[in-house]
Amino acid sequence: xxxxxxxxxxxxxxxxxxxxxxxxxxxxxxxxxxxxxxxxxxxxxxxxxxxxxxxxxxxxxxxxxxxxxxxxxxxxxxxxxxxxxxxxxxxxxxxxxxxxxxxxxxxxxxxxxxxxxxxxxxxxxxxxxxxxxxxxxxxxxxxxxxxxxxxxxxxxxxxxxxxxxxxxxxxxxxxxxxxxxxxxxxxxxxxxxxxxxxxxxxxxxxxxxxxxxxxxxxxxxxxxxxxxxxxxxxxxxxxxxxxxxxxxxxxxxxxxxxxxxxxxxxxxxxxxxxxxxx
Amino acid sequence: xxxxxxxxxxxxxxxxxxxxxxxxxxxxxxxxxxxxxxxxxxxxxxxxxxxxxxxxxxxxxxxxxxxxxxxxxxxxxxxxxxxxxxxxxxxxxxxxxxxxxxxxxxxxxxxxxxxxxxxxxxxxxxxxxxxxxxxxxxxxxxxxxxxxxxxxxxxxxxxxxxxxxxxxxxxxxxxxxxxxxxxxxxxxxxxxxxxxxxxxxxxxxxxxxxxxxxxxxxxxxxxxxxxxxxxxxxxxxxxxxxxxxxxxxxxxxxxxxxxxxxxxxxxxxxxxxxxxxxxxxxxxxxxxxxxxxxxxxxxxxxxxxxxxxxxxxxxxxxxxxxxxxxxxxxxxxxxxxxxxxxxxxxxxxxxxxxxxxxxxxxxxxxxxxxxxxxxxxxxxxxxxxxxxxxxxxxxxxxxxxxxxxxxx
Numbered sequence: 001x002x003x004x005x006x007x008x009x010x011x012x013x014x015x016x017x018x019x020x021x022x023x024x025x026x027x028x029x030x031x032x033x034x035x036x037x038x039x040x041x042x043x044x045x046x047x048x049x050x051x052x053x054x055x056x057x058x059x060x061x062x063x064x065x066x067x068x069x070x071x072x073x074x075x076x077x078x079x080x081x082x083x084x085x086x087x088x089x090x091x092x093x094x095x096x097x098x099x100x101x102x103x104x105x106x107x108x109x110x111x112x113x114x115x116x117x118x119x120x121x122x123x124x125x126x127x128x129x130x131x132x133x134x135x136x137x138x139x140x141x142x143x144x145x146x147x148x149x150x151x152x153x154x155x156x157x158x159x160x161x162x163x164x165x166x167x168x169x170x171x172x173x174x175x176x177x178x179x180x181x182x183x184x185x186x187x188x189x190x191x192x193x194x195x196x197x198x199x200x201x202x203x204x205x206x207x208x209x210x211x212x213x214x215x216x217x218x219x220x221x222x223x224x225x226x227x228x229x230x231x232x233x234x235x236x237x238x239x240x241x242x243x244x245x246x247x248x249x250x251x252x253x254x255x256x257x258x259x260x261x262x263x264x265x266x267x268x269x270x271x272x273x274x275x276x277x278x
Numbered sequence: 279x280x281x282x283x284x285x286x287x288x289x290x291x292x293x294x295x296x297x298x299x300x301x302x303x304x305x306x307x308x309x310x311x312x313x314x315x316x317x318x319x320x321x322x323x324x325x326x327x328x329x330x331x332x333x334x335x336x337x338x339x340x341x342x343x344x345x346x347x348x349x350x351x352x353x354x355x356x357x358x359x360x361x362x363x364x365x366x367x368x369x370x371x372x373x374x375x376x377x378x379x380x381x382x383x384x385x386x387x388x389x390x391x392x393x394x395x396x397x398x399x400x401x402x403x404x405x406x407x408x409x410x411x412x413x414x415x416x417x418x419x420x421x422x423x424x425x426x427x428x429x430x431x432x433x434x435x436x437x438x439x440x441x442x443x444x445x446x447x448x449x450x451x452x453x454x455x456x457x458x459x460x461x462x463x464x465x466x467x468x469x470x471x472x473x474x475x476x477x478x479x480x481x482x483x484x485x486x487x488x489x490x491x492x493x494x495x496x497x498x499x500x501x502x503x504x505x506x507x508x509x510x511x512x513x514x515x516x517x518x519x520x521x522x523x524x525x526x527x528x529x530x531x532x533x534x535x536x537x538x539x540x541x542x543x544x545x546x547x548x549x550x551x552x553x554x555x556x557x558x559x560x561x562x563x564x565x566x567x568x569x570x571x572x573x574x575x576x577x578x579x580x581x582x583x584x585x586x587x588x589x590x591x592x593x594x595x596x597x598x599x600x601x602x603x604x605x606x607x608x609x610x611x612x613x614x615x616x617x618x619x620x621x622x623x624x625x626x627x628x629x630x631x632x633x634x635x636x637x638x639x640x641x642x643x644x645x646x647x648x649x650x651x652x653x654x655x656x657x658x659x660x661x662x663x664x665x666x667x668x669x670x671x672x673x674x675x676x677x678x679x680x681x682x683x684x685x686x
Contacts, residue, residue, distance in 0.1 A: 003379070003380065004377060004378070004379050005377070005378055005379075005382075006375055006376070006377050007364065007365075007367060007370070007371065007375060007376040007377075007378075008371065008374065008375035008376070009370060009371050009372055009373050009374070009375075024410075025407075025410065027407045027411075027412055027413040028407040028408060028410075030407070030413070031403055031404045031407035031408070031413075032404075032407075034400075034404075035393055035396065035400075035404055038395070038396060038400065039393060039395045039396065042395050043395075109390065110390060110391050110408065111368075112363075112368060113368065113384075113386045113387045113390040113391075114366070114368070114384060114386070114390055114391065114408055114409065115366050115367035115368050115384070116408065116410065272369070272370045273370070275368060275369050276292065276369055
C-alpha cells in the first residue's frame with residue numbers, strides 16, 4: 001500500500017519529514033546546480049574568466065587608490081594580495097546572497113506550477129557559487145605562491161571559512177528570498193545592502209588594529225557579529241603567517257550558524273504562503 | 279477498489295490585489311510588519327478585515343477511486359486550476375483537507391522548468407528531476423522518452439532551436455513516463471498537433487488502465503468525453519455535480535451557452551486602428567443544413583491594409599468544424615482612414631448536428647495578426663426528422679450531418 005499524504009491548512013511539516021523530503025529530491029538539487037553552471041556563461045566571450053576578472057579588477061583599483069591616494073596599512077603584504085584576500089570571498093558571498101535573495105522571484109514560473117521542497121531553489125543558488133569560489137580561490141593561491149606568502153594551512157582552513165561564508169549568505173538569503181516575494185523593495189535594497197556590507201566588512205581595511213581594542217568598545221562589537229569579518233581577516237592572517245583571530249572566528253561561527261538556522265526556520269514557516277504572492 | 283483521493287470541506291481564499299496593495303504602501307506594511315513582529319503574530323496573516331477576499335473554491339467534497347480517470351470541467355474562474363494546485367501541493371488550502379495515496383505527479387503546464395539554452399538531453403534530466411524523478415529512473419527510461427517524443431536527431435540541440443511542436447512533445451514525454459499513483463493534467467492537450475494529441479490520449483489511457491488515477495482538466499469537451507469515466511463539474515468554486523461524463527458535459531454546456539451572444543454586443547478592436555463593428559449571421563437560430571448568410575463590417579481608424587481574414591466555426595465542444603478563407607475573395611484590401619468596409623456572403627449549406635456553434639475571426643492586418651475568439655454564436659436546431667426513428671442524442675452524432683443514400 002503506497003504511503004498516505006494529507007494536505008491541510010494547518011499541516012505543519014515536521015522537521016524530520018522536511019529533511020526526508022529534501023533528501024528525496026537530492027537529484028533535483030544536482031540538476032539545478034548543473035543547470036545554473038551550464039547556463040551562466042553561455043554566449044559569453046570571456047566565460048569563466050569573469051569569475052577572476054571581477055574580484056581582480058576590484059582589488060586592482062583598490063591597490064591603486066589605497067596606496068597612491070589614501071594610504072591603508074596593508075600589513076607588509078603586496079597591496080594586490082591584501083585586497084584579493086578581501087575581494088574574492090566577498091564577491092562570492094555577495095553573489096550567493098543576491099542570487100538566493102532573488103531566487104524565489106526568478107523561479108516563480110517553476111514554483112507556481114510544480115511542487116518540490118522550496119528550499120532547494122535558494123540552496124542550489126548558494127551551492128552554485130562554490131564553483132566560482134573554487135576558481136577564484138585557486139587563482140588566489142597562485143598569486144600568494146608567486147609572492148611567497150602561500151602556506152599549506154590554506155587548505156584545511158578554507159574549508160572552515162567557506163562553511164561560515166556559505167552559511168551566512170544562505171541564512172540572510174533565505175530571509176530576503178521570502179521577504180522579496182511580498183515586498184519587492186527587497187530587490188532594490190539587496191544591491192545597496194551588499195555595497196554597504198562591503199564597507200563595514202574589512203574588505204578594504206585591515207581589522208587587526210580594531211581587534212586589538214577592548215571587546216566592549218563600540219566598533220569592534222560589530223566585527224564580532226559580522227561573519228565575513230572573521231573570514232577575510234583569517235585569510236590575511238594566513239598570508240602574513242600571523243595567529244588566526246580565534247576569538248573573532250569562534251564568535252563569527254556562532255553568528256553564521258544562528259543566521260543559517262534562523263533563515264531556515266523563517267523560510268520553512270512561510271515558504272508555502274508566499275507562492276500565491278509570486 | 280480503494281480510494282485514491284479524498285477531499286473534505288476544501289476551500290481556498292485569495293485576497294484580490296494583495297500584492298499591489300502592499301508594495302504601493304511599503305511604509306504602511308513596514309509598520310504592520312514591525313508591529314506584528316513585536317507582538318509575535320504571524321506577519322503574513324494580516325489581521326485587517328479583508329473586504330477584497332474571495333473564495334476560489336469552497337467546501338469541496340470528493341471521493342476518487344483508484345484507477346479512475348476523472349475530468350474536471352467548468353468555466354474560467356470556476357476553480358479548476360486552484361483545485362489542481364492544491365492537489366499538487368503548490369499552494370496550501372485555507373481550510374479543509376486532502377488525503378491521497380502514493381505520489382502525485384502534476385503536469386499543469388507543458389515544459390515547466392525547461393531551459394532554453396540547454397540541449398534536449400540535458401532538459402530531460404532537468405525536467406525529470408523537477409517532476410520528482412530520480413536520476414537513475416530517468417536514465418532507465420531515456421530511450422522510451424526520446425522515442426515517444428520523436429526527437430532522436432535533435433537530442434544535442436538546445437531546445438531554443440526546437441519547433442514548438444517538438445518542445446511540447448518532449449515535455450509531455452518526460453511527464454508521461456513518471457511513475458506516480460496519481461497523475462494531474464491541466465490543458466496540455468490544447469497544444470501539439472493531431473497525431474501527438476492522439477499519442478497523448480493513448481498514453482493517458484495506458485496510464486489509467488495500469489491502475490493509476492488520472493485527474494484531467496480541459497476545455498476540450500471531446501477530449502474529456504473520450505478519456506474520462508467520470509466528470510466533476512465546478513461552478514463558481516463549488517461542485518455543481520459529479521457523475522456520468524455525457525450527462526454532466528451536456529448539463530455544463532447547457533449552463534454555459536449563454537456566454538456567447540448571437541450578435542456582436544460591442545465593437546471589437548483588432549490592434550490599434552481596426553475595429554469590427556458588425557458580425558451578423560442570418561437566420562439565427564437556423565435549421566441544420568440551412569443557408570446562412572453572414573455580414574461583416576470593419577471600421578478603420580487609420581489607413582490600414584487587411585491582408586488575411588478567415589471565419590472559424592467551432593462546435594460547443596471547442597472542435598474546429600470549418601473555416602471560410604477569404605484570401606481569394608477580395609483580399610487583400612487597403613482601407614483608408616475613416617473608411618467602413620463591408621463584406622457580405624453566403625454559406626450555401628451548414629449541415630451540422632444541432633447545437634451551438636461559435637464563430638471566430640482570424641485577421642491579419644498592418645498592425646495585428648491573431649484570432650478574435652467567440653464573437654457570435656449560431657444556434658442550430660435539428661432538421662425535421664425524415665424517418666420514423668428518433669435521432670440518437672446529439673453527443674453521439676459527431677459534428678457533420680452527412681447526406682447519404684443506400685443502394686437497394
